[in-house]
Amino acid sequence: MHSLDPLFHPASVALIGASSDPERIGGRPLRFLLEGGFQGALYPVNRSGAAEIQGLKAYASLLDVPGPVDNAIIAVPVAGVEAAMLECAQKGVRVVQVFTAGFAEVDAAGAQQQQRLVEICRGAGMRMIGRNALGVLTPKTCFYATFSTFLNGMQPQAGVIGLATQSGAFGSATYGMATLRGIGLSRVVATGNEADIDVAECIDYLADDPDTRVICAALEACKDGERLRAALRKAADAGKPLIIMKIGQTEVGAAAAATHTGSLAGNDAVYDAVFAECGAQRAQSVEDMLDLAHYCAVTGGLPHNESIGIMTGSGGIGILMADNATQQGLALPPLSATASSTLREILPFAVPANPYDTTAQVTSVPDGVCRVIEAMVDPDSAYGTVFAYLAHVGLSPKRFASTEARLIALRQAHPGRQFVVVMLSDPAVTQRLEAAGIAVFADPTRAVRAVAGAARMARLRRQLHRAPAAPALPAQALPQGRALSEHEAKALLAQAGIPVLPEQVCRTAAEARLAAQAMGFPVVVKIVSPDIAHKTEIGGVIVNLLDADAVAAAVDTVFARAAAAVPGARIDGALVAPMVRGGVETILGIHMDPVFGPMVMFGLGGTAVELYKDVAFASAPLSEARALALVQSVRGSALMRGWRGAPASDVPALVQALCRLSAFAQAHAAQLAGVDINPFVVQASGGVCLDALNTTRAPA
């Protein structure tokens, strides 16, 4: 049994701070449970000693309750919470829900008090949700353990979508919108401050839960990245679609998030990477999340590819849907030869193409619509999903009856495809089609967006990287709490197997002359100083030096510029290195994420990173497949396919470098603060790190 089982369907529930007033926070949950008809044992507790509360026998203390208590709701004022928790521990309660708000998010004393509650739980083997939680709903059993006024006159319907959210009010808004749309829910939980139970653990529960087939989740921040990753992968392994929102994405949003909860909002691009790696699809609005979750619930799974076929009686709508689909990464392959010839027989005047515009003719052919759809899913057809735009015929249930029956039969005959009908429709018609597994949308663009999200999730899950990552490297002790010099950084990376140039740090111009002559010309000279991170900006790099005199002069120049730009900077010398020409400049980096650990960054060099934010992240360590996907996810990587007659770049060499960098970061995760290899030049054969900046953490 999952340790959160008593949270979602307890056999017995106590309400500590229960109120006779059905409108107060202590009274509402009791009223909702009674009105809903919850079948478990209910024990109101109030130290006033009232004999009865809302018609139930009441207890002055939890310890007076006769039987065991699975789940206790604490709705007493802040000052009484700790005493109530101690009683729960003594009683052997399994999960406590703390509805009381008003402290950890406000000051340090609150944070300490919250920590004491956590310790009480740990000591007793008890779990806690909250504080500042809005509660839990299991509509199937009418377990409405919440004080949300959304339940006033609006009972959530039972269904297969489970919702785990951090923000209670966000959760209320979501289940309110779902309920008004007739979308059923299996479980709803809002985790609030997450002093103990977090959204990740609730996802883990929903992945096991037989009543849940689709999971929706919403985070403001995540404290335990590894737990979140594991939960998302578990949902993917269970074949349950998972749609997730991360709010606080933008700086303005994140600033609002920081004042709202006690925790920092993470780096948004990192969340993108982690969600994608774990097969979760991100939504940008509550409506999009519900559209996609409902789509998955109706169709019972994800499309088997990203190819779609569109049949439409309206050219205009077909074009709109084709535009939307292409913009969202879906493909519209042409009709198969078989389908084309069948369609020519059914509708001689229509052009066999995708989108397939039936023209108004289709209405004069018996069973025209269904015969067209059937032709589009012939065995040669590439379409994982077929859309039918049927205008408003669903508003006339009688006229639509025979089409409806045949559509349902078609759906059953082709279990490997997904069918989407776009039309204005009577709710009863929609309900019958959806019960049979056919998704129905009114707005064509929303239909396409939901399918695109489902198809992307399916692709992410096919790619879930179970391939072995690069072998772990032995860790070594790094200097602490500083930016390493270029030379130190490169030496470390070279040990990790990343190609660097043969280069030499010289203390004098004379030494540099000899080094350059040994290397061969042209060479580059760069200042080496632990106090100068941005060498180019101070004129500390001089390129294309063709002879020894030029090298000697350049060394003197960079020493003088460094002294002028950063007075007192420690100068370790001047680095002499062969000059590299040609190739594509890229940037490889390590971001040490406080939540998700070492993340590898890849981007194009030059201005692409700063101007176009054309970078992507992936979790370390990388497998080769994941490293290649990372490279390909950056738009600028098109340059490496050979641009304007330049030779194609050695992408496998780049992939190797990324994997080795990721293994290095993994091995030194406890010591590193970050790595920038900028540029890493990818050549026609091989690749090489030309400059690197490693920073390390201060001693703890």
Place this chain on the structure above:
Amino acid sequence: MHSLDPLFHPASVALIGASSDPERIGGRPLRFLLEGGFQGALYPVNRSGAAEIQGLKAYASLLDVPGPVDNAIIAVPVAGVEAAMLECAQKGVRVVQVFTAGFAEVDAAGAQQQQRLVEICRGAGMRMIGRNALGVLTPKTCFYATFSTFLNGMQPQAGVIGLATQSGAFGSATYGMATLRGIGLSRVVATGNEADIDVAECIDYLADDPDTRVICAALEACKDGERLRAALRKAADAGKPLIIMKIGQTEVGAAAAATHTGSLAGNDAVYDAVFAECGAQRAQSVEDMLDLAHYCAVTGGLPHNESIGIMTGSGGIGILMADNATQQGLALPPLSATASSTLREILPFAVPANPYDTTAQVTSVPDGVCRVIEAMVDPDSAYGTVFAYLAHVGLSPKRFASTEARLIALRQAHPGRQFVVVMLSDPAVTQRLEAAGIAVFADPTRAVRAVAGAARMARLRRQLHRAPAAPALPAQALPQGRALSEHEAKALLAQAGIPVLPEQVCRTAAEARLAAQAMGFPVVVKIVSPDIAHKTEIGGVIVNLLDADAVAAAVDTVFARAAAAVPGARIDGALVAPMVRGGVETILGIHMDPVFGPMVMFGLGGTAVELYKDVAFASAPLSEARALALVQSVRGSALMRGWRGAPASDVPALVQALCRLSAFAQAHAAQLAGVDINPFVVQASGGVCLDALNTTRAPA
């Protein structure tokens, strides 16, 4: 009176091909008009000679109709259309609607027949809509001149939104969705093949129409760009928000469009530019179009700026809305000092910030919600629009009644602001708030998207460029039907006032030596040939030549490479030019759009254009203000503000060059096929064209 008046509210209507069968195309319009209670004269015409059709006196010929006929609907088979048109001309009908489908979109004979219909109209001073039109609706007068089965049991409501669309089925879908949402319409027209009346002319009508306050339009293609521009500007001048969709945006979509209509879908980026220049906001889905149109209809106009304030009882929803708003270009300035201090008094424990999270406390303060909103619109407040997230309180009309009344009073007291309430709501509550000018949304993200669209439209309209463009240039005769050589192209551009380098075409290495010595070193050598457009790709450009020997060698090299790469190419010589260092490389271009005429393109040089599509278009000729806006609309222009210590670029010089290029293109619009200036280097002082390719049209 507008020439389309008889199309939208005729005093008398004839139906040629009227049918007694209310389900046939010839029967449906009559039934809809009768069921709706249209008050004008109705004349069914059918050559069968029936005395009565659907209870009305019928006529065997239009010429038998006793009174004048403003508007005639033709619903006879293809073969009879021309005869019916001739009768209409003879009768003096003012507008003809051709519902008959099935020809121009199919073959050349159909196109010829359509042309004859147009000639009949022109000869008689009669207007025509169609063919393949779905008709016209004016709900206010129950003028339902359509055969769309959407009207079966679904009467459009009268309202202030006018809809002009090319695709009939697209129009049906839109008014179907509007009607189901309770959104009223003033007029609906679908123009079909646009043999005569097009969407632009309908927009022109709606801009004049006193019953229309907001305009929606949808195009597949546009044949007359100038008419569309004029109509869009007229709507802007009339202060009527205009939301437009252009379908066939992507290649797949455009291919579908090409098979659907007889005309080419235009270049999508060009449509973006034209819409923006004319103050129209583009929508990407029917739902978005309706959201924004309804928002404008409810609020009665556009927000006066892009600054928003958000009050919310849910931190989570506030963060989501802040994320959405920032992504969509809205600003969230902080609360004014006055607002902050007032809010501290009202809710001492809430943090005065934007978004402003009231916390649940607000429910315990009398009139808390409205006092907070009032504080946010104090006279110092920057917010053009204030959002209030009120969860689900609208579902309890009684509990909400006092807040509702105060909100409406607030709205009236602050006519310069826009108010948006986001909540789940009873339809009657929504209707009362919206009648008072307060927009209501259920989904927070859709609310933000609508406001962002309205605010952007307001900004576009503030910027409508009425400033004078560059003075027209005298046109000169250009060589016909070929790519000009670099030297020819630059000579033309120099005459137009665009800076080019002093450079010289040399026939021999010896001549090049002398030219380079006169210019000073370093120089560049490039091949000059009308047969070689891409010089770099064949090695025909050699840079950084430091002395005369190097120049001579380079000339021989480029001659040899050109001969090898393009055997038989005509070689005009080698161009010697000073070498330019530093500066930002940009691309200036002219696209001769078949619909909209000369369009100026601007983008960054290097890979930004191809990899990141970081280009923008603007109509020629440009004013300086518009040229500057064009530059700023390209993300890469951030480079010109001085990047990594480089000096800032001379943007005014770039603006001058763009204006002069636009004037050159305008003057030579009839002869030019296109211009590429690549690169135009913008320096710290001035800018210069380093390479140019002009192409001209073949003689007509």
